[in-house]
Amino acid sequence: MSAPDLTQTLSRDRHFLHNALKNPKRFGGMEAVQKKYRKSHEAYLKRRAALPQPQYSGDLPVHERLDDIKNAIQNNQVTIICGETGSGKTTQLPKICLELGRGAAGLIGHTQPRRLAARSVAERIAEELGSGIGQAVGYKVRFNDNTSREAYVKLMTDGILLAETQTDRYLTAYDTIIIDEAHERSLNIDFLLGYLKQLLPRRPDLKVIITSATIDAERFSKHFNNAPVLEVSGRTYPVDILYRPLNETDEDEAETDIPEAIVDAADELARLGEGDILVFLPGEREIREAAEALRKSPLRRNDEILPLFARLSAAEQHKIFRPDGKKRRIVLATNVAETSLTVPGIKYVIDTGLARVKRYSAHAKVEQLHVEKISQAAARQRAGRCGRVSAGVCVRLYAEDDFNQRPPFTDPEIIRSNLAAVILRMSALKLGDVAAFPFLEAPDQRYINDGFQVLLELGAVEEAV
Incomplete structure (x- = not known):
């Protein structure tokens, strides 16, 4: 028998088969190894034969670059796709991967920074493939795994994928991984990018696609050679x-004036004509206060007020993504709607210019959630949300001078996090020495030392660390 072609097997079996074929005696003899190969080969062929056949509507900007994207993914282990929100990259990239035959050997893993986005993107892709959710396309978020054995695409939060490295060191369940919204630079995203950099030489069959909505793309490109x-x-x-x-x-x-200012801005925008309004607020409490103020307003009484935040149920979420067009909708959202989700039909945006940000206080030795001013990049993302269906208007509830004085980009989470928590997490995930880990942006050595000191004081690590 000629040497079996391991590219025609499931990705999770390849490492075992590679070793077993070199030393069959150790694994029960050549017949047992060939039986294992045939079983994996047949499962691969069955998955490949049943691969969904994607159709494209042709009305998204990403469709204009279909051939270029296919060639880049086909010919490179890592591809960076840089596109503004609304370009269609989130929903179309998994379909492009399916068309290239990805998803047959293992799942196409597709990460989102937030649970709400993972769920709604999965539903959208499933709908475009003509499949029920949980069949060809599934999703996994904390406390909820809706993925079948027959799935080809799996949406999940980046934290879920990172946690899976504990039980699947080489991520062999996947033949393709898409890291979406990488510009958000959360700790999980930075961990994943470092982990994948170390993993790729050991998994030459794994394809990685990283998407970013801002000009951070060059940094990602350098990180991946x-x-x-x-x-x-x-x-x-x-x-x-x-x-x-x-x-x-x-x-x-x-802060107490914000609900009142939102009502005034909504009244002003309503006078400009028809169209739904998206309001950005820092958190759930502020959303509830604004919703109450809008419902009490005589001019807004007939509008549909819809909150949008992480703990929203699936039924409430569907209302936001399935507008009936009968009433003007005012969607009150956290920064979940900034990049991860496209709320349909938005013509106007009201931006409070605030977000809830986690920061470590070295003095108090705790991480705290602060309401802070957003960066210029985040403000532009928010404004861009109303230019999807027609010319839009964005009302910023702060001065132009204030905008010009804001930092150009949001700080990556690793710069504002307690490194004691980072060190513990890396230890749990067996990611090795913090100083040697290939972070996109390495934390300061002094902060690493401080983090170890905190863990020593708590008795969480040994002195030898």
Whole structure:
């Protein structure tokens, strides 16, 4: 018998078969090894024969670059796709991978920074493939795994994929991994990018696609040995920016003024014509306060007020993504709607310019959630949300000078996190020495030392570490 072709087997069996074929005696003899090969080969052929056949509507910017994207994925282990929100990359990339035959040897793993996005993106891709959710396309988030054995595409949060490295060191369940919204630079994303950099030489059959909505693409490319970068334009119409700063000088008073300012801005936008409004707020409490103010407003009484945050049930979520067009909708969202999700039909945006951000206090030795001003990049992302269906208007509830003084980009989470927690997590995931780990942006050695010191004081690590 000629040497079996391991590319025609399931990715999870390849490492075993590679070793077993070199030394069959150790694994029960050549007949037993060939039986294992045939079983894996047949399962691979069965999956390949049943691969979904994607259709493209042709109306998304990503469709204009289909051939370029296919060639880049086919010819490179890592591909960076840089495209504005609304370009269609999130929903179309898994379909492009299926068309290339990916998903037959293992799953196409597709990560999202948030649970809400993982669930809604999975439902959207399943719908486009004409499949029920949990069949060809599944999703896994904390406390909820809706993925069948027959699935080809698996949506999940980046934290879920990272946790899977504990039981599947080489991520052999996957033949393709898409890291979406990598520009968000959460700790999980930074961990994954470092982990994948170490893993790729050991998994030459694994394809990795990284998407970013901002100009961070060059940094990702260098991290992966100058991987090719493809740019996809966003489908955007012009957006007018109106500045309506709150009058209060005292920040605490200004915060109580926000619901009132949102009502005023919504009234102003409603006078401009028909169209749904998306409002960005820092958190669930602020969303509830704004919703109450809008419902009490005589002019907004007939509008449909829809909250959008992480703990939303699937039924409430469907209301947001299935507009009936009868009433003007005002969607009140956290920054989950900034990049991860495209809310359909939005013509206007009201931006409070605030987000809830986790920061480590070295003095108090705790991580705290603070309401902070967002970066210029985040503000542009928010404004771009109303230029999807037609020319839009964004009302910023802060001054233009305030915008110009903000930092250009949001700090990566690793720069503002307690490194004691990072060190513990790396130890649990067996990721090796923090200083040697290939982070996209290495933390300062002093902070690493401080982190170890905190763990020593707590008795969480030995002195030898």
